Amino acid sequence: MNGLPGFLRRLEGPQTVGRGPAFWITFAIVFAIACAYPLFSDGYTVGNTVYFFVWVFIALSLCVIWGYGGSLSFGQTAFFGIAGYSYGILTLNFGSAYGFTLAALVLAVVIAALFALLLGYFMFFGRIAGVFLGIVTLAVTLMLERFMAQTAGPEWRIGAARLNGFNGMSAMPPLTIPWSGGDIVLLADIGLYYAVLGLLLLVYLGLRILMNSSFGNVIVAIRENPERAEMLGYDVRKYQLITFVIGAALAGISGVLYTAWGQYITPSSMGMTAAALPLIWVAVGGRSDLTSTVIGTLVVLAAFQALTIYGSQYALVFMGVLLVLTVLIAPNGLVLGAMNLISRLVARRSKGDV
Amino acid sequence: MALLELRGLNKHFGGLHVTNSVDLVLEAGEIHCLIGPNGAGKSTLFRLILGEHHPGSGDILFAGENITALKPFARIHRGLSVKFQVPGVFKGLSVRQNLEIALQRTHRSVELARGIDRLLTFLNLEAEQMQTAGNLSHGQKQWLEIGMAISLKPQLLLLDEPTAGMSPEETHQTGEMVQRLNADGMTVLAIEHDMAFVRQVAQRVTVLHLGQVFAQGSIDEIVADERVAAIYLGQAHA
Numbered sequence: 356m357n358g359l360p361g362f363l364r365r366l367e368g369p370q371t372v373g374r375g376p377a378f379w380i381t382f383a384i385v386f387a388i389a390c391a392y393p394l395f396s397d398g399y400t401v402g403n404t405v406y407f408f409v410w411v412f413i414a415l416s417l418c419v420i421w422g423y424g425g426s427l428s429f430g431q432t433a434f435f436g437i438a439g440y441s442y443g444i445l446t447l448n449f450g451s452a453y454g455f456t457l458a459a460l461v462l463a464v465v466i467a468a469l470f471a472l473l474l475g476y477f478m479f480f481g482r483i484a485g486v487f488l489g490i491v492t493l494a495v496t497l498m499l500e501r502f503m504a505q506t507a508g509p510e511w512r513i514g515a516a517r518l519n520g521f522n523g524m525s526a527m528p529p530l531t532i533p534w535s536g537g538d539i540v541l542l543a544d545i546g547l548y549y550a551v552l553g554l555l556l557l558v559y560l561g562l563r564i565l566m567n568s569s570f571g572n573v574i575v576a577i578r579e580n581p582e583r584a585e586m587l588g589y590d591v592r593k594y595q596l597i598t599f600v601i602g603a604a605l606a607g608i609s610g611v612l613y614t615a616w617g618q619y620i621t622p623s624s625m626g627m628t629a630a631a632l633p634l635i636w637v638a639v640g641g642r643s644d645l646t647s648t649v650i651g652t653l654v655v656l657a658a659f660q661a662l663t664i665y666g667s668q669y670a671l672v673f674m675g676v677l678l679v680l681t682v683l684i685a686p687n688g689l690v691l692g693a694m695n696l697i698s699r700l701v702a703r704r705s706k707g708d709v
Numbered sequence: 710m711a712l713l714e715l716r717g718l719n720k721h722f723g724g725l726h727v728t729n730s731v732d733l734v735l736e737a738g739e740i741h742c743l744i745g746p747n748g749a750g751k752s753t754l755f756r757l758i759l760g761e762h763h764p765g766s767g768d769i770l771f772a773g774e775n776i777t778a779l780k781p782f783a784r785i786h787r788g789l790s791v792k793f794q795v796p797g798v799f800k801g802l803s804v805r806q807n808l809e810i811a812l813q814r815t816h817r818s819v820e821l822a823r824g825i826d827r828l829l830t831f832l833n834l835e836a837e838q839m840q841t842a843g844n845l846s847h848g849q850k851q852w853l854e855i856g857m858a859i860s861l862k863p864q865l866l867l868l869d870e871p872t873a874g875m876s877p878e879e880t881h882q883t884g885e886m887v888q889r890l891n892a893d894g895m896t897v898l899a900i901e902h903d904m905a906f907v908r909q910v911a912q913r914v915t916v917l918h919l920g921q922v923f924a925q926g927s928i929d930e931i932v933a934d935e936r937v938a939a940i941y942l943g944q945a946h947a
């Protein structure tokens with residue numbers, strides 16, 4: 356990859372598993388299959404796949420903050436909820452004409468990021484770290500859930516948007532792309548599928564570049580030894596805050612896409628279960644790598660849904676078993692363990708060939 | 710000219726008076742050793758200089774500037790660097806990446822790669838560059854951390870027991886390295902229990918005892934001082 360401009364060379368590096376032609380060819384094949392897949396499927400199934408993709412962004416947010424940065428946050432669902440509600444409030448007030456839903460997407464993500472900036476500032480500069488970071492973020496999440504749940508009365512409205520308490524908000528417009536021949540409405544099937552797939556590709560590749568850059572180096576250095584990082588001249592708390600805000604924005608993308616996908620959002624999307632599930636996907640996949648996080652999240656979500664058909668209690672038990680297995684067999688993640696095994700086998704074979 | 714000046718530094722941990730009105734002047738260009746029995750407050754003094762602890766009272770002047778209120782990373786930018794008592798390398802990362810993180814703040818692209826290679830050669834860790842730093846031997850970790858500390862090209866290098874766990878030859882090599890760095894203009898303040906090392910490098914020695922500056926002078930003066938011998942003996946009998 357030596358002929359590429361500098362920043363593209365960072366697509367691979369010490370912080371991301373997967374390098375060389377073998378990886379990128381596999382990657383291209385998987386992406387091609389993902390592109391062709393809707394042509395061989397029905398609208399409902401495609402819409403369901405979009406639903407899986409939607410959650411990958413919040414999983415990536417945990418991967419960045421927890422896996423790379425070393426700070427366990429339970430607050431990702433709070434940012435998810437803030438962005439989701441913001442999208443609802445904005446679009447219910449201003450509609451979907453002139454591409455406003457896309458502006459609302461960006462605005463909602465920015466609002467979530469600003470909230471994280473405020474919360475993160477008080478946490479990191481107030482020297483809240485480790486377990487306490489988890490406790491504070493969880494408390495904020497549950498507080499938001501409680502707050503939204505009691506907004507049933509008609510006095511809880513922002514412009515035309517009623518917050519509706521526990522029942523949540525609904526009927527906000529889906530994402531809409533302005534087009535000369537008439538607006539393209541991205542309903543939860545093929546249209547939204549390609550939009551989300553494209554966004555996922557951009558975010559995934561962008562994060563690969565970021566994590567292999569000097570910024571990513573500092574982030575993992577802080578995870579490994581914050582004191583040493585500071586003693587090399589890095590403003591540790593500033594880096595932690597930036598990482599936290601990036602993570603909040605990623606979780607916010609999930610929140611907006613989820614709201615636009617189903618055209619509803621409820622306080623329970625910020626509840627205890629909602630906060631715990633992404634942790635399980637990321638832990639099972641392998642939190643310290645982007646690729647294993649994406650694969651792990653999609654696989655666990657699909658398995659979870661398949662099992663739910665036989666009863667949601669089985670699915671939850673399955674999640675628990677999966678988590679215990681991960682901790683016992685591959686503490687760094689089942690998918691990541693498998694990926695490392697494969698790359699070692701490939702390396703050995705190619706050595707044998709020479 | 711004084712590079713570092715400590716004025717009346719006091720630090721309490723609860724009821725424990727860990728540094729008691731410490732005054733210390735470090736001349737630019739000297740190698741200064743800080744010795745004293747276990748628990749004398751030597752490492753705490755380093756953390757005060759670096760801004761990891763804040764003194765209850767007193768001032769820290771570096772190159773004429775009062776840095777008492779500066780954040781630790783900002784003091785590093787001013788020209789301080791440290792190797793701590795307990796090796797603090799990035800255990801989960803490769804040796805090469807450890808050095809990259811140390812150098813990337815001041816070096817870019819080709820220059821960065823060249824700088825890392827030069828350091829690897831200097832530290833004799835070329836063969837280990839792709840190894841995880843956590844798998845290095847204790848001595849190698851020590852070297853790696855010293856390498857990261859000096860890669861910042863500090864004006865003042867703080868070394869907290871740099872030769873702990875090293876063989877006599879390795880200790881001697883470390884001493885030679887410190888002298889080479891000093892010859893290039895680096896001022897060094899080293900905490901050390903190994904008297905052979907102190908004798909090899911120290912131009913001046915300060916003895917810290919119960920948080921106070923107990924004695925100061927050349928190594929010969931310190932060794933000849935019966936009161937100094939007494940505090941070490943007292944500790945041996947305790």
Ligand SMILES: Nc1ncnc2c1ncn2[C@@H]1O[C@H](COP(=O)(O)OP(=O)(O)OP(=O)(O)O)[C@@H](O)[C@H]1O
Binds near residue numbers: 722752753794
């Ligand atoms: N963070 C802390 N909180 C409370 N007490 C501390 C703290 N750090 C050090 N101490 C105490 O302060 C005293 C001085 O410790 P310090 O580490 O500075 O000694 P030292 O001279 O470096 O000793 P050694 O030669 O054993 O490394 C000791 O009694 C120690 O227990």
Ligand SMILES: [Mg+2]
Binds near residue numbers: 751752753794869
């Ligand atoms: Mg000490």
